[in-house]
Amino acid sequence: MTGPVVIGSERSEAGLPAAMAVLAAGGSALDAVEAGLRRCEDNLADHYVGTGGLPNAQGVVELDASLMIGSSRAFGAVGAVKGFPNPISIARAVLEKLPQHNLLVGSGAELFAEENGFARSELLTEESKALFRSALQPSAESVEGERTAAQAGDERYRESALELVNRFAPHDGPWGTINILALDSAGELVVGVSTSGYPWKYPGRVGDSAVPGAGNYADLRWGGAACTGRGELSMRTLGARAIVADLARGLDPFEACLAMLAEAATLPDEFRAELRCLALTPDGRHGAAAGQDGSVYVVMTQSSTEPEFHPRKVL
Template structure:
């Protein structure tokens, strides 16, 4: 029997206890990941996932999420989903109820969610609308919503976003992805990702969170990994799969994470901003890496009273 563990990126702390409760009761890693991420998606104080997520350039909240099971590499995802507050559950339904496909986007994802009986909700809250408008005036913030100083790429992205907002005027009416990775008592490993994506993004933009190999990858032979931050970089570098393949070659977790970020850092990108990665192995080892000091991740085991905060290594 494997000792269960669940880990998550920054701001996952609100959901991890719910996921660990599932694992303590003998539940599956898949159930634990979904339970943890649903709580994060429903957290109105978090403007980077689920309800109250920050909107695109038209002022519409679009959500992405994915889930991947290590033993089978089964994968389900939705992207640019509007009006459904728990995209992680819709992503799981894609994997389980529509196995001939892996990813649904936009109107098709919403149609499928409706067929499955998921409830709709207004995702743009008054608070997220206010933050959307005010944040456009900030000059030094990190556009992923992490508590780090903005870089030149953040400022370039903001200028491009302002141009989009001028073209798609919003109607009346810290952002960043959350990762959760869980290992259950049976030895199953699952990775889940949920996000509202870059605020002010071009309508229909899909980041790494909904795509296997980029923001999410899980292979029970070696481990699972997930990314937060500049999704276009992890899409181009295949960052999550790069980490897992390094684990398969025998690298330790932190080295695998650091080397994957170093590879992504070689790519030219006028909108460069920080990319982070997190990983968990089938024997319960875990770690993460980031491009700047101060980045953390959270961990819970069956003996944990609350999430324990661990530092990420710095690339």
């Protein structure tokens, strides 16, 4: 054990200083991960978590988040939550106050949030609304022109709408789920993830961020891991769990992350997109991998004066 450390995916630098402040004061990894991810969720410049997240295909922001504790493998998560800006805190409430369950989604998660005093707020900011509207501008493939039958017109409208949604892509710049992994002075390891999911996703879609073993996994014996990017691939490979299993077999964090990406690369997927991962061990070693050059992850220790950017290994 080399002392407290916290690592995160791209854009976690908005929250890592808050997480390290908790750890440096002797606080728990659980408190640190929640504090760090709340800062990321409240960052209005980030359109892939919390307030300001990009909406689903109906123009509604839906959020997923989870937390896992390495010593007990206790897990709490929420999915497809609307109207609550900090899903990571609701996930923690599930973990601590509803231990008979691991995951709440949709209206049930929102009811639980209300029962526990979480305040509702508008998640779709003017900027994220503008990004959504710009993606909906008319195109040559819009449904217009002569109709021969109402039923045929309705069918074509649905097909064209799906084609339009399938053409949507995230805006330029870093994007995706945010992962934060923390190791505290007592040796506890916690992994947390938060996301607004794929932009323009089908309403009700829940990705890997809310699924134990897929986007998030922690086992204090070996380490913790988390994924960001093409969540459907990490769900199909149980990516985070696979990384921890390889840590248990003796691979270092970089090797374990690369092995998971190599496995995911063998799967057929017509919607294949970037998948990234990172890992942290109980003795403070860390590593990350991606499919693109120039990808980084973020690290802070007690001696850090600011977030430090480290290169990911590239598959």
